[in-house]
Amino acid sequence: MTRLLWILLRFSLCAWIGAATLFVVTGIRVVTSDLFEPVTKNQLAELRFPAYYLFGFVLVGTGTGAAGLLSVRRSASQKRLRIVLTLCLTTLAIMLVDYLWIYSPLADLMSQPDARNLPEFAKYHTWSKWINVASLSTCLLAAMMTLVDGNNSTENHND
Numbered sequence: 001m002t003r004l005l006w007i008l009l010r011f012s013l014c015a016w017i018g019a020a021t022l023f024v025v026t027g028i029r030v031v032t033s034d035l036f037e038p039v040t041k042n043q044l045a046e047l048r049f050p051a052y053y054l055f056g057f058v059l060v061g062t063g064t065g066a067a068g069l070l071s072v073r074r075s076a077s078q079k080r081l082r083i084v085l086t087l088c089l090t091t092l093a094i095m096l097v098d099y100l101w102i103y104s105p106l107a108d109l110m111s112q113p114d115a116r117n118l119p120e121f122a123k124y125h126t127w128s129k130w131i132n133v134a135s136l137s138t139c140l141l142a143a144m145m146t147l148v149d150g151n152n153s154t155e156n157h158n159d
Helices: 002-032 038-071 078-110 119-147
Strands: none
Touching (some): 002 038, 038 078, 038 119, 078 119
């Protein structure tokens, strides 16, 4: 059971970093492309962002659950696991703030054809970039901590 939780923890955090990075790269390519009109760019964002948040909450939530279960077990890496758990909870909190107070108002603006010309759009978009950098950085740190000294994290586990 312990090994499975470690696999789940490492996979879910690393998968979220990879998925979010791919999302950002493809999103930038769409937004900067001359192939799409601004209205189409808004529609594409409206289609893609709900999946972004769903994947993020599921993957980071899974990692948080695994870290929580592992941190209550007696192991050589208990202190590190508590730090990872704290980082995961921080990541989830940042993501929740982003979703409720930044993404949601931004999504409402996106329904307007001229959204990209509104000052509120620029404000929310800038906030969105910075809060996502904070969220992904916190998650990346947690993921890296799960990968360091991996031999000690699976020792003495007979279950």
